[in-house]
Amino acid sequence: MREVREQIARRLARGERVALATVVETRRSAPRPVGAKLVVSESGELYGSVSGGCVESDVAEQAAEVLAGGEPRLLTYGITDDQAWGIGLPCGGEIDVFVQRLDHELPPTGDGALLTVLEGARAGEQSFVEDGALEGPSRVLELDGEKVFAEVTGPPPQLVVVGATDTAEELCRAAGVLGWRTVVVDPRPGLVTRERLPSPDELLVSWPDEGLDKLELGSDTAVVVLTHEERLDVPALTTALAGEAFYVGAIGSRRTQGKRRERLLEAGVTEESLERLAGPAGLDLGADSPAETAVSILAEVLAVRAGRSGGRLVERSGPIHTAA
DSSP, X not given: OHHHHHHHHHHHHTTOOEEEEEEEEEESSOSSOTTOEEEEETTOOEEEOSSTTSSHHHHHHHHHHHHTTOOOEEEEEOOOGGGTTSSSOTTSOEEEXXXXXXXXXXXXXXXXXXXXXXXXXXXXXXXXXXXXXXXXXXXXXXXXXXXXXXXXEOOOOEEEEESXXXXXXXXXXXXXXXXXXXXXXXXXXXXXXXXXOOSOSEEEESOHHHHHHHSOOOTXXXXXEOOOOXXXXXXHHHHHHHSOOSEEEEOOOHHHHHHHHHHHHHTTOOHHHHXXXXXXXXXXXXXXXXXXXXXXXXXXXXXHHHTOOOOOGGGOOSOOSTTO
């Protein structure tokens, strides 16, 4: 969403009119989740995606009509036999896409929900309600007799990395592309520099337990420990496992993991808590370099967050999209 807002702001600053297409509802195996967006400028430039390429050309044509003075519109795309070689979703799903014009300002944002009227005389009108007024995922609902898309927004997921290593930089760079907030914690000031770690949103020169205590390790936080020293590993993992982070992982050989487990038990960590520890961290991708290791770890983090096993899709019999 941050990148989409930047694209819109840049174009509006140049005096361009912009159309915004948003996926407001999906059914069955949809290629993009609710909230996915496509920006269409009046010059025809596209940024983002609502279907991974299946219906973007038609959405762009619809957006051009809206920019030329047409009314905002709610579009539905699916797949039928006679659509198979035309406009549709070969994956078998169905999506509803709302197209609106943005003339002068960006939609409001923050912790809460952005409400967009989808039909009727007020179609396209937006309002923002504060955090807590609407709970649950982004969805279409009826408010005061109107069909409305409630886009629930809040703080991004957080990745906290203990250990200012080259893998930490690669992890934070990759997670940043996904829109995550990233933090690196390490007590060694010579390693915690912007020259070595340009990507993290925050650098904390602190002992791991103290640094993690300063951060809010909520249920949408992943903690990855990249250090190989007991004096750093044990306090980091003891603190992380006592918190609410949905993922706690640590790199190291199986021998290292065994010794680390003993130290954690001696430090008072329970067997039940240790069951939460992903060690060695990552999926079995054959990763070798820091960048490959980061992909392996981040892939496991994403799988755990989505409640998936992280196996090969070709071996999966069920739906492949998280919304399914």
